[in-house]
Amino acid sequence: MIDLLSYGAFFLSVALTYAVISLGLNVQWGQTGLFNVGIAGFVAVGAYVSALLTTPEAADHLGGFGLPIAAGWLGAALATGFVTLLVGALTIRLRSDYLAIATFGAAVAIHLCILNLQSVTGGPFGIGFIPRAFAGLADRPLAFSLANLALLAAVVLALYLALEHLARSPWGRVLRAIREDEPAALALGKSAVRFRLQAFALGGAIMGLAGAAQAHFIGYIAPDNYQPILTFQVWAMLIVGGSGNNRGAILGALVVWGIWALSASAVASLFPPEQQARAASLQIVMIGLALCAILLWRPRGILGEARILSRHVLRPTSPVAPSPSTTSET
Amino acid sequence: MTPQVLMDGLVAGAMIGLGAIGITLTYSILRFSNFSHGEFLSWGAYLVLAVASGLGYLAGGPAGPIGPFSFGWTLPVALVAGIALTAGLALVVDALLFGPLRHRGSAVIILVMASFGVALTLRSLLEFVFTSKPVYFTDALQIARPLGFGLRATPDQLLALGLAAVLVVAIHLLMTRTAIGRSMRAVSENRQLAGIAGIDVRMVIRTVWIFGAGLACVAGVMSGLLVQIRPQMGLDLLLPLFAAAILGGIGSVPGAMIAGLIVGLAEAMTVQLVGAEWRAAVAFVILVAILLLRPRGLFGRPE
Numbered sequence: 001m002i003d004l005l006s007y008g009a010f011f012l013s014v015a016l017t018y019a020v021i022s023l024g025l026n027v028q029w030g031q032t033g034l035f036n037v038g039i040a041g042f043v044a045v046g047a048y049v050s051a052l053l054t055t056p057e058a059a060d061h062l063g064g065f066g067l068p069i070a071a072g073w074l075g076a077a078l079a080t081g082f083v084t085l086l087v088g089a090l091t092i093r094l095r096s097d098y099l100a101i102a103t104f105g106a107a108v109a110i111h112l113c114i115l116n117l118q119s120v121t122g123g124p125f126g127i128g129f130i131p132r133a134f135a136g137l138a139d140r141p142l143a144f145s146l147a148n149l150a151l152l153a154a155v156v157l158a159l160y161l162a163l164e165h166l167a168r169s170p171w172g173r174v175l176r177a178i179r180e181d182e183p184a185a186l187a188l189g190k191s192a193v194r195f196r197l198q199a200f201a202l203g204g205a206i207m208g209l210a211g212a213a214q215a216h217f218i219g220y221i222a223p224d225n226y227q228p229i230l231t232f233q234v235w236a237m238l239i240v241g242g243s244g245n246n247r248g249a250i251l252g253a254l255v256v257w258g259i260w261a262l263s264a265s266a267v268a269s270l271f272p273p274e275q276q277a278r279a280a281s282l283q284i285v286m287i288g289l290a291l292c293a294i295l296l297w298r299p300r301g302i303l304g305e306a307r308i309l310s311r312h313v314l315r316p317t318s319p320v321a322p323s324p325s326t327t328s329e330t
Numbered sequence: 331m332t333p334q335v336l337m338d339g340l341v342a343g344a345m346i347g348l349g350a351i352g353i354t355l356t357y358s359i360l361r362f363s364n365f366s367h368g369e370f371l372s373w374g375a376y377l378v379l380a381v382a383s384g385l386g387y388l389a390g391g392p393a394g395p396i397g398p399f400s401f402g403w404t405l406p407v408a409l410v411a412g413i414a415l416t417a418g419l420a421l422v423v424d425a426l427l428f429g430p431l432r433h434r435g436s437a438v439i440i441l442v443m444a445s446f447g448v449a450l451t452l453r454s455l456l457e458f459v460f461t462s463k464p465v466y467f468t469d470a471l472q473i474a475r476p477l478g479f480g481l482r483a484t485p486d487q488l489l490a491l492g493l494a495a496v497l498v499v500a501i502h503l504l505m506t507r508t509a510i511g512r513s514m515r516a517v518s519e520n521r522q523l524a525g526i527a528g529i530d531v532r533m534v535i536r537t538v539w540i541f542g543a544g545l546a547c548v549a550g551v552m553s554g555l556l557v558q559i560r561p562q563m564g565l566d567l568l569l570p571l572f573a574a575a576i577l578g579g580i581g582s583v584p585g586a587m588i589a590g591l592i593v594g595l596a597e598a599m600t601v602q603l604v605g606a607e608w609r610a611a612v613a614f615v616i617l618v619a620i621l622l623l624r625p626r627g628l629f630g631r632p633e
Contacts, residue, residue, distance in 0.1 A: 037446060090622065098363075098625070104569065106614070108569050108611075112607075115607075228565070239443075278458055288454065291444075299436075
């Protein structure tokens with residue numbers, strides 16, 4: 001019973017860290033229509049920055065500044081926000097899919113840096129002994145995992161409330177206006193470039209925060225955690241839950257992580273040990289097919305986009321507008 | 331830095347160029363950046379490998395090498411079949427996914443995302459069927475022969491360079507001198523207007539997939555012949571492919587090949603000067619530079 005409870009808390013905690021990434025992606029994609037294929041890279045920046053700031057001094061790599069965990073989280077969010085701002089500024093004036101290519105390239109470059117800059121990041125061996133929150137409870141596993149779960153749940157809740165507030169604010173309305181009809185928003189004197197960049201950097205900062213939260217929850221990070229598959233999982237989460245909807249982003253993270261964990265244990269029990277690496281690729285095939293199927297048949301996801309216009313305005317619903325449209329088609 | 335860098339860079343660049351032509355064609359005519367294009371390279375290589383091994387089995391044992399090359403008659407035959415199969419794969423993906431999304435009038439970025447899903451699905455399928463262990467077309471070792479000026483190359487490398495040159499010239503002539511090429515350029519200018527003018531847009535789209543996937547198959551086989559075949563090879567080449575397509579200017583076939591050679595040379599020089607572990611960053615640096623300095627590329631027209 002206790003074991004089951006511990007496992008449940010662990011599962012939920014991991015799912016909640018994904019929910020944070022998914023919320024960040026929702027700011028970029030769901031509300032602004034910016035396509036980010038480099039999620040894994042930005043999460044990695046957050047994780048490494050926080051790890052370097054908070055670990056005790058180490059001989060084999062730079063840093064270990066021994067700062068408190070909160071400082072690590074803050075630094076992670078700021079640093080990742082800055083990196084996303086740079087990548088965004090590179091392409092934000094160009095066609096929408098240039099951003100996709102640039103973020104993809106950024107993720108490759110970031111992965112290469114954490115792998116090769118051994119004196120800073122520990123290289124392929126990663127960084128261990130990352131301080132974990134509530135370390136004082138470590139001798140009571142259940143209390144420890146429940147406390148961590150509560151912390152992550154509080155983070156997700158706070159982010160959810162803040163983002164909902166932002167989405168309803170004038171700032172959020174401008175973002176959606178730019179996404180739906182850029183010329184109209186420009187005509188009203190809104191700088192599309194500046195608002196897009198702000199949203200992109202904010203989403204990136206949230207992803208960095210998620211990376212830090214994940215690193216401190218697991219206690220160990222290595223370059224292999226930040227492969228393109230992570231980007232893919234988060235996309236599946238947001239699309240399944242319903243892009244443009246913060247509750248959808250959280251629900252999608254729980255559902256997709258649940259499916260992922262279940263299929264992983266199915267693979268583990270159904271295939272002999274020497275075939276497991278092979279069978280694990282079937283998991284990815286399944287999620288890939290599911291993503292394509294959802295794009296084809298239910299592009300709105302489980303919850304669909306939330307209606308968050310002022311209640312005085314009736315929004316015309318169009319049957320073929322399941323997704324944020326970009327105006328750069330012509 | 332030895333002159334040999336030039337040869338290594340050109341050979342790698344020719345493969346990148348062939349792949350980038352497919353990217354630039356889908357980008358300019360179907361109007362989205364296709365993240366699954368790299369998988370056509372790896373699928374092409376594996377399909378050709380499968381056909382070649384099948385042929386070798388039927389012929390009772392592996393075929394002896396042709397002349398100075400490292401492979402027997404089965405590989406060229408399998409290459410022709412593999413081009414057809416890879417093109418078929420691209421057409422199937424288009425019929426199942428991209429076509430319906432296009433007819434629904436989905437935003438560009440939905441197509442990009444779908445291509446991302448296709449890429450992971452196709453790559454993982456390869457990993458499932460063939461495992462992630464590298465495989466080779468042939469076990470034969472080739473000795474590089476001196477060409478003068480301190481350059482050395484294996485016969486296979488020279489063949490790859492020659493084949494790439496022939497293919498680029500052929501595609502370029504096809505695009506500029508034939509009716510289908512004119513239709514392709516018309517659709518790239520304006521799909522609706524081209525349709526109204528009586529151009530069979532669906533045929534043009536099919537042609538784009540056949541060309542793109544066919545060239546990707548050739549590039550994948552070259553890469554497999556000169557290096558090795560792995561399920562990840564398409565993913566590793568994807569960023570150089572995009573960098574070359576953008577550097578060359580979207581829609582320009584000769585531009586894609588020239589830019590591919592530039593990317594290949596830059597990678598080879600980086601391996602010499604900085605270290606092999608930074609090779610994968612070269613394409614990103616080129617991409618950033620071109621986006622900052624000249625987003626329309628070397629031979630592209632302003633959007």
